[in-house]
Structure formats: structure tokens, C-alpha cells
Amino acid sequence: MQLVKQENIRNFCIIAHVDHGKSTLADRLLEKTGTIPPREMRAQVLDNMELEREKGVTIKLKAVRMNYDLAGQKFILNLIDTPGHVDFSYEVSRALAACEGAVLVIDATQGIQAQTIANLQKAKDQNLKIIPVINKIDLPNAIPLEIEQQVVEVFGFEKSEIIFASGKTGEGVEEIIKAIVERVPAPNGNYENPLRGLVFDSSYNEHLGVVAYVRVVDGKISENEKILFMRTGATCEPKEVGYLFPDFKKGEG
Incomplete structure (x- = not known):
């Protein structure tokens, strides 16, 4: 028996160039949805391989379910955190195939990079709904408005689609969650059909x-x-x- 209606399920992944703050942003999503209690929270909580924690780089994709209440409705948000390094691009492709949406994270100090473009193209090939997020806006050398214009000109997003956020401070995280609920389509399929x-x-x-x-x-x-x-x-x-x-x-x- 399903406890949450199918139309209230969202399957999405986080994609970005390496070191643009995906895993830190994932931490804030887990924190904001109450998936992990504050006393158990640690940096890059989904990166559980020893090498990942040592290097601070995601190597394997990680899946996690989050529960979220919005406007009196219960939602299930199924997140897959993906690697950003080009050497692990196959991991990204597999994650995208399991989702209907993708949060595209762009560093507010670096702007669009090689894997930003490559991962966005893969997401478009899967017909995913893209939510562009300019991250790390808390940094002193951040230039979010310039990066916003770059994203508009290069990728063709409307300014109204772009969310400014900080995985470090949590700014913009609530807006990202609401965008996932409102913009990413629910999965198709029939619970009554054969597996x-x-x-x-x-x-x-x-x-x-x-x-x-x-x-x-x-x-x-x-x-x-x-x-x-x-x-x-x-x-x-x-x-x-x-x-x-x-x-x-x-x-x-």
C-alpha cells in the first residue's frame, strides 16, 4: 500500500562540475527536510567512501529518500547525488536515467565549466526538467549576477528560473526544495502493473x-x-x- 500518492513523488539528481558544491548542497537538503537529525549531521554526509571523504570529491552516485510537507501535502523526494569529475561521467548517466528532474549547480565564483555543459546536455538528452542553481553566493569573491547573466546567455534559462543559494549557510535551500516539488514532474507508471x-x-x-x-x-x-x-x-x-x-x-x- 502506498503511503504517499504517486503524483507527490519527485525523482531528481544534483549535477555539476567538480567542486561546485553539490554534496554540501545535498547536506542542506537533508538537513532542511529533517532526514538527518542535527546531532548526526556532518559534512558531505552522503560521501561514505574513505577516499571520497579524504579527497572531498564524490566518486560514486548516492541515493537517498527525503520526506517533505508543503501546503498540507506530504511529498517523497528521491535524491541522487552524482560525481562532478569527468572520470566518473558514467555514474552521472545512470543517475539521470532514473530521474525526471535535475538540479544544475553552478559555482558563483567560477561560472560555467566543462562538466556543467556536459552534464546539462546529458540531462537534456533524458528530457529532464532542469532547475539551475547558482551556489556559493556567500563567498567574498562570488559574482552571482555576472554568473546569472552567463547562464541566461549560454543555456537560455529565464532569470526567473535561476535560484541563488549557499550550501554553506543554507540560503536558498527552501526555495530549491519548493522548486523541485513545483517544477519536476511526478513519475509515470502504474502501481498495479507487473514489475x-x-x-x-x-x-x-x-x-x-x-x-x-x-x-x-x-x-x-x-x-x-x-x-x-x-x-x-x-x-x-x-x-x-x-x-x-x-x-x-x-x-x-
Whole structure:
């Protein structure tokens, strides 16, 4: 049984050039939606690989569910944080395929960079709704109005579409969340149909075995129900089904 109506679900990712503040902005989204209590909050909370935390760079895409109330309605916001470095562009492509929208983050001190353009083009190829965000406006050398004009001229966005924000101070984060709810379309698909989904990532857990991250398009995933992987013809029976909040929580798929 669905606790939130399908029209109140939003699937989106955050894309940007490397070091433009995606993961810090994701921290503020998790904080603002109450997904992570303040006492458990730490910098770049979704970057859980040792190398990611050491280098401060996202390497693997990360998925997390957030709950949000707006105007008396409950929404589920499914976020995928993506890498910004060109070496991990395949991770971005897989994330985009699982979403209907993308938050495009642009550094207010650097402006449009190579992966800004590349990732935006990938998002457009998937027909995603784009929300442009000029980040790091709190920095002393930020030139947000100049970058805004650059974004308008190069990408063709209207000024009214662009959000100014700071992942460090939290300024503009509430506006970003509202834009996600209002601009990103709800997923298509039918809960009553047979299962159809996309495996957008996987990992191995020494206690659980193979963990598959699935964007469900139609139907639902149930424990011990046989699933067919169309590309390989392999089958499996899930032993546990749940979602990331940001840690695994058992629940209906």
C-alpha cells in the first residue's frame, strides 16, 4: 500500500562540475527536510567512501529518500547525488536515467565549466526538467549576477528560473526544495502493473550479498518474488526490500 500518492513523488539528481558544491548542497537538503537529525549531521554526509571523504570529491552516485510537507501535502523526494569529475561521467548517466528532474549547480565564483555543459546536455538528452542553481553566493569573491547573466546567455534559462543559494549557510535551500516539488514532474507508471524497473547502481555487502539500487517504473518489488533481468536473462529473489533514508530502512518497494 502506498503511503504517499504517486503524483507527490519527485525523482531528481544534483549535477555539476567538480567542486561546485553539490554534496554540501545535498547536506542542506537533508538537513532542511529533517532526514538527518542535527546531532548526526556532518559534512558531505552522503560521501561514505574513505577516499571520497579524504579527497572531498564524490566518486560514486548516492541515493537517498527525503520526506517533505508543503501546503498540507506530504511529498517523497528521491535524491541522487552524482560525481562532478569527468572520470566518473558514467555514474552521472545512470543517475539521470532514473530521474525526471535535475538540479544544475553552478559555482558563483567560477561560472560555467566543462562538466556543467556536459552534464546539462546529458540531462537534456533524458528530457529532464532542469532547475539551475547558482551556489556559493556567500563567498567574498562570488559574482552571482555576472554568473546569472552567463547562464541566461549560454543555456537560455529565464532569470526567473535561476535560484541563488549557499550550501554553506543554507540560503536558498527552501526555495530549491519548493522548486523541485513545483517544477519536476511526478513519475509515470502504474502501481498495479507487473514489475518493471531500472537497476541504476549496485554494491556488495559482506552480510547481505549483492545490493541492487532500483528505480521502480511499474508495479512493486516484494521479498522472495522472482525477478527477471531482461538484459542478461538472470533471475533472483530479493531477500530484503527497502529504501535509503539515508541508511537502509526495510519497507515495501
